[in-house]
Every structure is written in C-alpha cells, then in structure tokens.
Amino acid sequence: MTTQAPETRIVQAYRVPCDGGGAALGHPRVWLQIPEDKGYVECPYCDAKLVHKDFEGKV
Template sequence: MTTPAPETRIVQDWRVSCDGGEGALGHPRVWLQIPEGRGWIECPYCDAKLVHKDFEGKV
C-alpha cells in the first residue's frame, strides 16, 4: 500500500489557515505564518505544503 503525496496549495496571504479540507474528516484549524524568505510552510497535521503565490514554481 502506498501513501499519497501531501497536497500543495498556492495561497495569496502570508498568514493562512489549514483544517485538512475534509469537513469532519479533517483536523483542527491551525493558523500558519509563511516565512517571507522561504515562501512556504507545511501543516503540522496533514503535511499540506502551503506556498505563497510569489514563490510558485520556485519551491
């Protein structure tokens, strides 16, 4: 059995929230601050990679 790759989402803001996106099957909503020098952050619950639009295609 293989594990699916974590989701990558392009976002507009430097401060974003993640709740797993699956309603009752998701996780508690967390707020994450994307470091401006790096341009992305991973959700500690679902491992989704949140990439700021300015860094799209660079990470």
Template structure:
C-alpha cells in the same frame, strides 16, 4: 500499499488557516505563517504544503 504525496496549495496570503479540508474528518483549524524568506510552510497535522504565489516557481 502506496501513500499519496501531501497536497501543495498556492496561496496569496502569508497567513493562512488549515483544517484538513475534509469536514468532520479533517483536523483542528490551525493558523500558519508563511515565512517571507522561503515562501513555504507545511501544516503540522496533514503535511499540506502552502506556497505563496510569489514563490510558486521556486518551490
């Protein structure tokens, strides 16, 4: 059995919310702050990776 890689999302804001995106099967909504230095943050619940649009070529 293989495990799918976590989703990577390109976003325009440095502060984003993640709720797992699966309605009742998701997770509690968490607010994440993307660091201006790296441009990347991962959700502690679902491991989704959020990349700021300014860093999409570097991540």
C-alpha cells in the same frame, strides 16, 4: 500499498488557515505563518504544503 503525496496549495497571503479540508475528516483549524524568505510552510497536522503565490514554481 502506496502513500499519497501531501497536498500542495498556492495561497495569496503569508498568514493562512489550514483545517485539513475534509470537514469531519479534517483536523482542528490552525493558522500558519509563511516565512517571507522561505515562501512556504507545511501544516503540522496534515503535511499540506502551503506556498505563497510569489514563490510558485520556485520551492
């Protein structure tokens, strides 16, 4: 059995919500702040990587 890789999403803003994307199968909505020098943040619940559009392909 293999584990799926965490989801990577390209986003437009530096402050973004994450709720796991699965309604009842998701997690509580959290707001995450992407550091402007790093370009991405990982959700502490679902491990999704949220990448700002300016850093797409760079992280």
